[in-house]
Amino acid sequence: MTAAGEAFLPAARQALDAAERARAEVAAAAGEIRGRLAIGAISTVAAVDLPSVLKEFHLRHREVRISVRTSPSEELTERVRQGALDVGFLGLPPGVRPQGVRCRELARGELVVVVAPDHPLADHEHVNVRRPAEETFVDFPAGTAGRAHSDAAFVAAGVRREVAFEVTAVHLMDRLIRQDLGIGMLPAAFVPELADLPVVRLRDAPARIEHLIWSRHQPSPAAAAFLAVLGIGGEG
Secondary structure, X not given: OOHHHHHHHHHHHHHHHHHHHHHHHHHHHOOOOOEEEEEEEOOOOOOOXXXXXXXXXXXXXXXXXXXXXXXXXXXXXXXXXXXXXXXXXXXXXXXXXXXXXXEEEEEEEEEEEEOOOOOHHHXXXXXOOOOHHHOEEEEOOOOOHHHHHHHHHHHHHOOOOEXXXXXXXXXXXXXXXXXXXXXXXXEOOOHHHOOOOOEEEEOOOXXXXXXXXXXXXXXXXXXXXXXHHOOOOOOX
């Protein structure tokens, strides 16, 4: 493709999106929800059962095409701001609030340590954060909100730790932990998804807040219908 063609692509996509939205608005005026719904979520969503919510939405609105992608919170926020995503499910530390979007707090929780079944920490119920700092970690990439949660706990305790493996997918983190290649820190509300992995709670555990975000502009009919399934009005 020529440079001129590449420069034209964003405008062409915007025009196509506008045309699709116009068709969806006309259908909504006639009582039919259609079009597309683009959802973004962190890989450790726990505040809602997303598959169950999607099932309920799909049964109500079968004409809507749904896409779901997983990304870090900061990337999801930017995509919602740009209009590339309709809604996003985030996990952020206390005191951090998404900017430039509408936002609803969904749940609060804390991080816990997850270890292999035969790891020395597996028999511990609670530990001070200094103890896991002695171990090798599997964690999310540096610079992501997921990584910032765990980093902050060790900085506050004045200790350093080694992160040997950085991964973007929680299912891969699970597999590496099971191989005893490192331990991890994950939201307590999410770890039931990781069957039979021992969980160690932290004294003064770092907190995490899950948020739902959507555009500050008028949501599309499909996005408004999805928010309604969650019991949220599109006005925020």
